[in-house]
Amino acid sequence: xxxxxxxxxxxxxxxxxxxxxxxxxxxxxxxxxxxxxxxxxxxxxxxxxxxxxxxxxxxxxxxxxxxxxxxxxxxxxxxxxxxxxxxxxxxxxxxxxxxxxxxxxxxxxxxxxxxxxxxxxxxxxxxxxxxxxxxxxxxxxxxxxxxxxxxxxxxxxxxx
Amino acid sequence: xxxxxxxxxxxxxxxxxxxxxxxxxxxxxxxxxxxxxxxxxxxxxxxxxxxxxxxxxxxxxxxxxxxxxxxxxxxxxxxxxxxxxxxxxxxxxxxxxxxxxxxxxxxxxxxxxxxxxxxxxxxxxxxxxxxxxxxxxxxxxxxxxxxxxxxxxxxxxxxx
DNA sequence: TGAATTTGCTTTGACTGTTGAAGTTTTGTC
DNA sequence: GACAAAACTTCAACAGTCAAAGCAAATTCA
Numbered sequence: 001x002x003x004x005x006x007x008x009x010x011x012x013x014x015x016x017x018x019x020x021x022x023x024x025x026x027x028x029x030x031x032x033x034x035x036x037x038x039x040x041x042x043x044x045x046x047x048x049x050x051x052x053x054x055x056x057x058x059x060x061x062x063x064x065x066x067x068x069x070x071x072x073x074x075x076x077x078x079x080x081x082x083x084x085x086x087x088x089x090x091x092x093x094x095x096x097x098x099x100x101x102x103x104x105x106x107x108x109x110x111x112x113x114x115x116x117x118x119x120x121x122x123x124x125x126x127x128x129x130x131x132x133x134x135x136x137x138x139x140x141x142x143x144x145x146x147x148x149x150x151x152x153x154x155x156x157x158x159x160x
Numbered sequence: 161x162x163x164x165x166x167x168x169x170x171x172x173x174x175x176x177x178x179x180x181x182x183x184x185x186x187x188x189x190x191x192x193x194x195x196x197x198x199x200x201x202x203x204x205x206x207x208x209x210x211x212x213x214x215x216x217x218x219x220x221x222x223x224x225x226x227x228x229x230x231x232x233x234x235x236x237x238x239x240x241x242x243x244x245x246x247x248x249x250x251x252x253x254x255x256x257x258x259x260x261x262x263x264x265x266x267x268x269x270x271x272x273x274x275x276x277x278x279x280x281x282x283x284x285x286x287x288x289x290x291x292x293x294x295x296x297x298x299x300x301x302x303x304x305x306x307x308x309x310x311x312x313x314x315x316x317x318x319x320x
Numbered sequence: 321t322g323a324a325t326t327t328g329c330t331t332t333g334a335c336t337g338t339t340g341a342a343g344t345t346t347t348g349t350c
Numbered sequence: 351g352a353c354a355a356a357a358c359t360t361c362a363a364c365a366g367t368c369a370a371a372g373c374a375a376a377t378t379c380a
Contacts, residue, residue, distance in 0.1 A: 004273055011272070014171070015178050017298040034366065050329060056192035064365055065330055070365085087328045087375045108298060112171075113164055115297040124163050130290035131170035132316050137266060137275040138177040194337065211357060223338055225359055230336085247346045247357045 011134070021108045029104040031076070038092065039101055042077060047092040049082075076100055079145050171294070181268045189264040191236070198227050199253065199261055203236060207252040209242075236260055 022033040029036060034057075041056050042048050046092060054064045068091055071077035076097035082088035093101075164239040189196060194217075201216050202208050214224045223265035228251055236257035242248035253261075276284060 003288050004276060007276060007284075007291050008269065008272070010288065010295045011174070013295035014291070015175060018175050032365065035173045059366090060368055061329065062331080063371080066366075071332095076339085085328085085376075089329070109168065112168070112294075112297050116164060116167060124167075126261070126286070127290050127293065128163050128166045128170065129285050131167050131174070131294065133287065134272075134291065135170045135173035137178070137272050138174060148222060170335075192336065209357075210359095219337085220339055220356065222340075222360080226337075229359095245357085249358070 008061050015052055018108065024108075025104060031071075031100055035071055035076075036100075036104070037065075038071060039076065039097055042091055042093050043098065043101055047080070049088050049090065051088075053091070071097065081141075115158040168308075178268065185264060189260050191231075191260060195227055195231055195236075196260075196264070198224075198231060199236065199257055202251055202253050203258065203261055207240070207250040209248050209250065211248075213251070231257065299309075 025033050025036050026030070031039065031057065032091070037057060038053055041053050043051075050061055050064045053059075053068075054061045057064070068077060072079060074096075076093055078092050078094055080090045080092060082090050116127070119127070185191070185193050185196050191199065197217060198213055201213055205212075210221060210224045210228065213219075213228075214221045217224070228237060228239070232239060234256075235254055237255055238252050240250045240252060241249050276287070279287065
């Protein structure tokens with residue numbers, strides 16, 4: 001088998017693993033991956049507007065409304081009218097929402113980090129260089145991602 | 161920024177790129193990624209049963225029925241009763257279906273392959289080794305993938 | 321100040337993907 | 351020939367997603 005095939009297969013395995021991980025999350029937390037992402041985004045900032053979520057997830061506002069609806073229905077999040085700008089609605093976590101996050105410590109990412117830490121210094125350096133190279137090879141545009149795996153989120157380059 | 165963050169970010173970029181690529185496919189071919197996968201699977205063998213598709217995509221038979229329904233509705237595929245085993249139904253491509261595949265030459269994969277080919281021999285070897293390592297680091301189980309990017313398909317190790 | 325525009329969100333209607341359960345038709349086996 | 355298994359389809363139910371339309375608050379500007 002040639003190297004091109006090998007590399008594509010490896011890449012495919014990486015992608016597939018993260019897809020399957022979505023099902024793990026659902027199992028472990030009772031919340032779908034998309035909803036989980038929303039919980040993560042809220043938790044990063046304490047509270048957040050629908051607009052922010054929509055931009056971070058690169059999804060329409062209507063979609064965010066429906067995702068938040070479900071989180072509210074399940075008692076994981078709350079809506080609160082902003083007092084400064086009354087068009088805005090702050091979305092925040094309930095205790096149950098926070099607990100959901102705590103109970104689901106991103107096993108895929110941890111799996112990776114654990115093994116990464118066990119590597120030699122030079123191996124780590126090489127791995128990072130190669131991963132970055134692959135990312136660049138695939139990228140059409142200039143994107144920048146947060147260091148959180150399998151959340152589907154991405155931020156414009158330069159954002160915090 | 162430490163190496164763990166760098167590596168997770170690079171991984172995230174890789175995954176995200178393939179997600180966004182799904183939208184490209186839709187744009188370029190007018191067919192959704194899931195339907196496109198079905199077309200690819202049919203085309204690999206000429207014709208195929210629903211069961212095969214279901215296994216290759218790791219999806220229920222009901223799902224396959226509905227995906228194939230849409231392809232048939234849009235004139236991209238045909239159903240044909242098998243004459244050997246009349247429980248089976250062969251699914252095959254129409255000319256339009258074949259054309260759809262031709263018109264969408266998997267730009268993500270090509271993008272990668274083009275850049276890969278331009279690399280030095282030793283660089284290629286190193287890249288493959290590192291990708292395989294990462295795949296292994298993420299894998300919980302023993303999986304095997306076909307060398308086709310962004311199709312969500314996977315075969316049990318050892319299959320064809 | 322007051323009308324027009326913009327911004328933030330929700331509602332509605334529609335469609336895809338997905339599953340699980342139940343049903344149909346064919347095969348295969350004892 | 352009866353019974354079980356296999357290959358599909360149908361159905362009901364969700365989740366995610368979008369686009370378009372609507373509403374309310376804030377901002378702009380004449």
